[in-house]
Amino acid sequence: MNGTKKLALGAAVLALAIGGSVAASTVSTASTASAGTREASHAAVTTTAWAKVSANGQILGGQGITGINKFGIGRYNISTSAGLDRCALLGTINTNGGSDPGPGSSSILVGQVNGNTLFIRTATPSAGGSAAVDSDRPFSITIVCA
Known part of the structure; x- marks a missing residue:
């Protein structure tokens, strides 16, 4: 990846992390009959919701979140x-803020349950016993939509 692409990618990630929006470009592989060139289309991408959640399920900050069920x-x-x-x-x-000393590694699964509900599953793979499957861990989520 060249320096210009890295800079553009870094700016997009920063804008999304602070709740901004980024213009994303997708390229169609369909060729025009006369020129044989690719056509580009643009779509606005926006962070629609985000949350920082404690291990016990308390929302510590967020936007666009209506509830949480642990x-x-x-x-x-x-x-x-x-x-x-x-x-x-x-x-x-x-x-x-350093309140989760947890073992060395951790994982998170984020999936859509229905039209406006997410399922989050956190685990600590480096732990022994049942904690390797599921463990209460603090997490953050971001939802970015086109």
Whole structure:
């Protein structure tokens, strides 16, 4: 990846991380009959919702989140105010200011349950026993839609 592409990618990630919007470009592989060139179309991409959640399911900050249900060890459902179709669902484990010393590795699964509900599952793969499957971990999610 050349320097210009890295800079553009870095700017897009930064804009999304702070709740901004980014113009994304997709390229069609359909060729025009006369020129044989590719056509480009542009779509606006926006962070529609985000949340920072403690291990016990408390929302520490966010936007576009209408509720959270912690229903098991490392299992959470999060409701949003907007639909999730055509959205990217991003999640990461975090430390919430250093309050989660946890073992070395962690994982998160983010999936869509229905039109406006996410399922989050957190785990600590480097732990022994049942914690390797599910463990309460603090996490952040971002929902980016076209």
